[in-house]
Amino acid sequence: MPQEILEIIAKAEGDQELLDSFLKKAKDLINYDWWGMYILNEETNQYEVRAKSNEAKKIETNIDFLIEDGIIDWVLRNYKPRFISPITDNLLFFIIPIVIAKKPIGFVVFKISSKQAFNKNLHSLSLQATLLGLMFQGTMYRESVWDKVNKLKFLMEIAQKITFSTNVDRLLESIMEVLNNTVRTEYSCISLLDENKKLILKKSSDFKWPIKPTEVCYFVINHAKPIHISDFKQDIRFKNSMEPSNLRNVLSFPLETQNTILGALTLYNRLGLPDFTKDDFIFLFALSNQAALAIKLISLYDKLKKAYKETVLALAEAIEAKDPYTRGHIERVTRYALMLAKEMKFKPSDIETLEFASLLHDIGKIGISEAILKKPGKLTAQEFREIMKHPVIGEQIVKKVSFLKKASIIIRQHHERFDGSGYPDGLKGKKIEKLSRILAIADAFDAMTSERPYKKKLNIEQALEEIKRNKGKQFDPEICEVALKVFG
Numbered sequence: 001m002p003q004e005i006l007e008i009i010a011k012a013e014g015d016q017e018l019l020d021s022f023l024k025k026a027k028d029l030i031n032y033d034w035w036g037m038y039i040l041n042e043e044t045n046q047y048e049v050r051a052k053s054n055e056a057k058k059i060e061t062n063i064d065f066l067i068e069d070g071i072i073d074w075v076l077r078n079y080k081p082r083f084i085s086p087i088t089d090n091l092l093f094f095i096i097p098i099v100i101a102k103k104p105i106g107f108v109v110f111k112i113s114s115k116q117a118f119n120k121n122l123h124s125l126s127l128q129a130t131l132l133g134l135m136f137q138g139t140m141y142r143e144s145v146w147d148k149v150n151k152l153k154f155l156m157e158i159a160q161k162i163t164f165s166t167n168v169d170r171l172l173e174s175i176m177e178v179l180n181n182t183v184r185t186e187y188s189c190i191s192l193l194d195e196n197k198k199l200i201l202k203k204s205s206d207f208k209w210p211i212k213p214t215e216v217c218y219f220v221i222n223h224a225k226p227i228h229i230s231d232f233k234q235d236i237r238f239k240n241s242m243e244p245s246n247l248r249n250v251l252s253f254p255l256e257t258q259n260t261i262l263g264a265l266t267l268y269n270r271l272g273l274p275d276f277t278k279d280d281f282i283f284l285f286a287l288s289n290q291a292a293l294a295i296k297l298i299s300l301y302d303k304l305k306k307a308y309k310e311t312v313l314a315l316a317e318a319i320e321a322k323d324p325y326t327r328g329h330i331e332r333v334t335r336y337a338l339m340l341a342k343e344m345k346f347k348p349s350d351i352e353t354l355e356f357a358s359l360l361h362d363i364g365k366i367g368i369s370e371a372i373l374k375k376p377g378k379l380t381a382q383e384f385r386e387i388m389k390h391p392v393i394g395e396q397i398v399k400k401v402s403f404l405k406k407a408s409i410i411i412r413q414h415h416e417r418f419d420g421s422g423y424p425d426g427l428k429g430k431k432i433e434k435l436s437r438i439l440a441i442a443d444a445f446d447a448m449t450s451e452r453p454y455k456k457k458l459n460i461e462q463a464l465e466e467i468k469r470n471k472g473k474q475f476d477p478e479i480c481e482v483a484l485k486v487f488g
Contacts (some may be wrong), residue, residue, distance in 0.1 A: 076104035192263035336442035356412035362395030
């Protein structure tokens with residue numbers, strides 16, 4: 001390497017100074033109008049602009065033409081700088097190839113006004129161009145590594161979300177977010193088969209595009225294998241397609257687990273690159289497999305949850321059969337309790353626990369004498385003491401069922417009062433579970449607004465006035481305010 005180049009490297013404090021030195025020397029030798037540096041991306045086998053002057057953007061299409069027409073490859077194969085003038089344009093370019101060990105890695109292009117006689121310093125300019133080419137190639141490699149690291153990070157995040165996800169919509173939103181942050185496209189979508197094997201578009205990155213699954217999605221599902229189309233218009237399989245006219249390239253994967261097709265993950269028109277890359281394919285293959293597994297697990301969870309709920313409803317019906325005066329009470333109390341919890345923005349798992357507890361809050365009455373439950377008049381003190389046992393009996397029954405263990409605590413506490421005067425444990429204030437405090441208001445509100453043999457029902461306004469009067473006594477003040485808003 002000439003002494004001059006070694007001195008430039010030694011003096012330069014960073015990449016920018018190397019670039020500035022190169023451009024100053026080029027300006028002295030060539031007197032260019034504008035310039036651009038292109039480096040070969042080995043993954044896509046495409047030349048990418050890594051640095052340029054502002055004016056270069058105006059004539060980028062001319063450079064693309066020189067690349068597509070093979071002129072740039074011809075210059076690179078000859079290893080020597082050349083003047084190039086496209087036939088169709090009155091332009092003159094000077095191109096310096098960047099070659100390492102007889103392997104072209106890029107080129108620098110200068111737009112000039114006229115051919116000039118260059119002196120021997122041109123050789124040192126070529127060496128500097130090579131040095132810069134190596135610098136930008138290194139940057140490209142680093143970007144590629146970081147891209148792979150980020151994709152791996154997103155896959156790990158999805159894997160974690162899969163472990164804890166119990167909702168398909170939220171899972172699909174997470175997957176779309178990952179796609180938007182990794183493989184940039186004009187459009188991406190996830191389509192799932194419903195119970196009748198009809199394909200439904202579930203999530204989309206842009207609803208200006210079709211709002212139903214495309215023919216590519218159906219093709220992937222029917223053939224149960226991925227498809228990559230580099231030039232959609234030239235693909236004879238979709239010759240008569242009704243797809244949008246601006247489709248260039250497509251990458252689609254079936255969502256498959258245990259030989260069952262659940263849907264398709266499809267991406268259209270890669271942005272930032274001419275086409276989808278091998279890395280895109282590997283990443284999306286892994287993502288689609290994880291997504292399919294997660295969707296299947298959520299489906300199994302939903303079926304299990306449905307079976308649980310059917311069990312709970314069967315128990316609730318057993319309560320109503322024992323105590324005819326509670327018929328409809330359980331359903332209404334559950335509805336009121338869930339209205340309050342949703343208004344208070346409880347998380348889904350807590351709302352589910354409250355639903356189970358509300359449906360079973362009176363299950364302990366199974367252990368109470370029918371004579372007491374069906375007595376039309378006022379209860380004696382002894383009879384009321386028997387009735388007061390039903391929260392504890394209910395807890396004892398329910399806590400033996402593993403998925404109802406949390407609900408059993410709510411059932412035990414649903415007759416506790418905020419001021420500590422309730423039963424069975426005389427708990428006070430925040431020592432009572434918040435879900436129990438919600439259930440207490442829902443239960444009381446329905447009792448007040450329902451007809452019973454021993455009392456007349458109150459209208460809504462009277463019941464709300466009663467809740468207001470017992471704020472801080474029987475009921476949690478915060479939940480009282482919510483009840484006044486929701487039930488009013």
